[in-house]
Amino acid sequence: MHMLIELKNVSYIYEQEPPVTALEKINLNIEPGAFIGLIGHTGSGKTTLVQLLNGLIKPTSGQVIVDGKDIGENKKGLKDIRRRIGLVFQYPEHQLFEETVYRELAFGPKNLGLDKDEIDIRIREALNLIGMDFDKYSDRSPFNLSGGQQRKIALAGVLAMKPGVLILDEPFAGLDPRGRKQLTELLKRLHEQQNISFILISHRMDEISYLATRILALKEGHIVLDGSPAEIFSQPEKLKEIALDIPQLTEILFRLQKKGLEVRSDIFDIEQAADEIIDKLRSRNIC
Amino acid sequence: MNQIEMKHVGYQYNKTGEQALIDIDLTIRSGEFVGIVGSNGSGKSTLARLLNVLLEPTEGQVLIGGLDTHKRENVQQIRQKVGMVFQNPDNQLVATKVEDDVAFGLENLGVPSSQIRRRVDRALEQVDMQDYRDFSPHQLSGGQKQRVALAGILAMEPSCIVLDEPTAMLDPRGRKEVMSVVQDLNQQKNITVVYITHVMREASRTDRIIVMSEGKIVRRGQPAPIFADIDFMNKIGLSVPPVTELAVALRKKGLNLPDIMDVDELVKCIC
Numbered sequence: 001m002h003m004l005i006e007l008k009n010v011s012y013i014y015e016q017e018p019p020v021t022a023l024e025k026i027n028l029n030i031e032p033g034a035f036i037g038l039i040g041h042t043g044s045g046k047t048t049l050v051q052l053l054n055g056l057i058k059p060t061s062g063q064v065i066v067d068g069k070d071i072g073e074n075k076k077g078l079k080d081i082r083r084r085i086g087l088v089f090q091y092p093e094h095q096l097f098e099e100t101v102y103r104e105l106a107f108g109p110k111n112l113g114l115d116k117d118e119i120d121i122r123i124r125e126a127l128n129l130i131g132m133d134f135d136k137y138s139d140r141s142p143f144n145l146s147g148g149q150q151r152k153i154a155l156a157g158v159l160a161m162k163p164g165v166l167i168l169d170e171p172f173a174g175l176d177p178r179g180r181k182q183l184t185e186l187l188k189r190l191h192e193q194q195n196i197s198f199i200l201i202s203h204r205m206d207e208i209s210y211l212a213t214r215i216l217a218l219k220e221g222h223i224v225l226d227g228s229p230a231e232i233f234s235q236p237e238k239l240k241e242i243a244l245d246i247p248q249l250t251e252i253l254f255r256l257q258k259k260g261l262e263v264r265s266d267i268f269d270i271e272q273a274a275d276e277i278i279d280k281l282r283s284r285n286i287c
Numbered sequence: 288m289n290q291i292e293m294k295h296v297g298y299q300y301n302k303t304g305e306q307a308l309i310d311i312d313l314t315i316r317s318g319e320f321v322g323i324v325g326s327n328g329s330g331k332s333t334l335a336r337l338l339n340v341l342l343e344p345t346e347g348q349v350l351i352g353g354l355d356t357h358k359r360e361n362v363q364q365i366r367q368k369v370g371m372v373f374q375n376p377d378n379q380l381v382a383t384k385v386e387d388d389v390a391f392g393l394e395n396l397g398v399p400s401s402q403i404r405r406r407v408d409r410a411l412e413q414v415d416m417q418d419y420r421d422f423s424p425h426q427l428s429g430g431q432k433q434r435v436a437l438a439g440i441l442a443m444e445p446s447c448i449v450l451d452e453p454t455a456m457l458d459p460r461g462r463k464e465v466m467s468v469v470q471d472l473n474q475q476k477n478i479t480v481v482y483i484t485h486v487m488r489e490a491s492r493t494d495r496i497i498v499m500s501e502g503k504i505v506r507r508g509q510p511a512p513i514f515a516d517i518d519f520m521n522k523i524g525l526s527v528p529p530v531t532e533l534a535v536a537l538r539k540k541g542l543n544l545p546d547i548m549d550v551d552e553l554v555k556c557i558c
Binding site for chain 1: 428
């Protein structure tokens, strides 16, 4: 089920000497079905924000409201929130521990108190979603799989909980290009076919611009940019200021604009960009 | 002079019987900056570990500055010549203070303390971390930690540094920091660099790349023409930088362009 998440005036302060303000007065609505790309430099507050969203930590002040309910006021509901807002940590494969893929994927649903048949159905569905064959993989040890496969298994473990929101913290880190591409396409497919909203934390602008429908940029605990990929990446100076890159393709299109070739800069697909460049070169005929 | 020579090198893992490297012939000259790319499981990390005798080849011969890694009496000297930096910055720092960490290897070698001081200072300056000497490693960013790990290697005054995906766990700023320090060391100190990476933008900045797949070297040469063969790169599980992809797409549509790996170059060629 799709969910609406609202943050009202949320601040989070780490109690230490001296105290560190990780987030300051954040107001934010995450609409059902969104694919949000969350970007920001290390230490900008991204991880704190997603920990607040699934109730791992409580705001120092302000409210986190999920489907109309303040999750801070509803202790019993917290377990349900954590099921419905799935969090895939960095290097999630480091947390695999069961002897078989089947038992690994059964762990979460079992904790939900589901019966055996329902657990079995969910495991089959989850493996199907990530494109891994049940008969081939269910009895294998997760530790004998490749790094990319292990990461997909960790993701399937969260999918088996049937979350409405899936948060992924740097899911591409350490994957080789093939693994990265497979995961990117998998996330795109999940977003298109399942009723899941996504929040993706990543430094990889090429993937973010391809997947996200909305981008939020954090800097020193504040949201400094909020808009579509086309809007966000049309402000390269601002992105540089917060020490973030723009996608290489966008950079090229901007540089061509500066040189006087009037290409659009809101294209995130190589073929389309090539067509656009050829088109504009033809109509100009001088370059 | 040849820094590294590999002659018909094979490596088979004892436990699994898996053949990680097959008949590798490779020569790297002193002062070269060589990139090694390949998907996971292609053998590149195994190859790196042969260079400072973390592993010994099960077939063939590895020579470092002419010294055979099979010979036990050479091992200490080879490890001093060839320093290694790994992927995870948190696994490489052992001391509670940056300067102690950089001094660690020297102390183990029994270098006199007056010399240690000088070498630590110089190494920290080379990676631009001299202001952090009293910091604890946990106060540093990932990029800073990798630079400290690099300083620990530099203090040993190696002639060659092997880096195994040193930026895989870093953010863009950290990646740039590490890459630019490594480039400086190569250009100004003439240190031979073997740089293993998945990041094709980094690989494109090396003098020469070695492409590995299934334990073999499948391509070698300058990055630009190799990257331009996108179909081949995709087939072995690698991608090329977006700029190269765009240049190839433009060429297919009739634009006359050379092999390109650099944004500046592409922009200049189009306009």
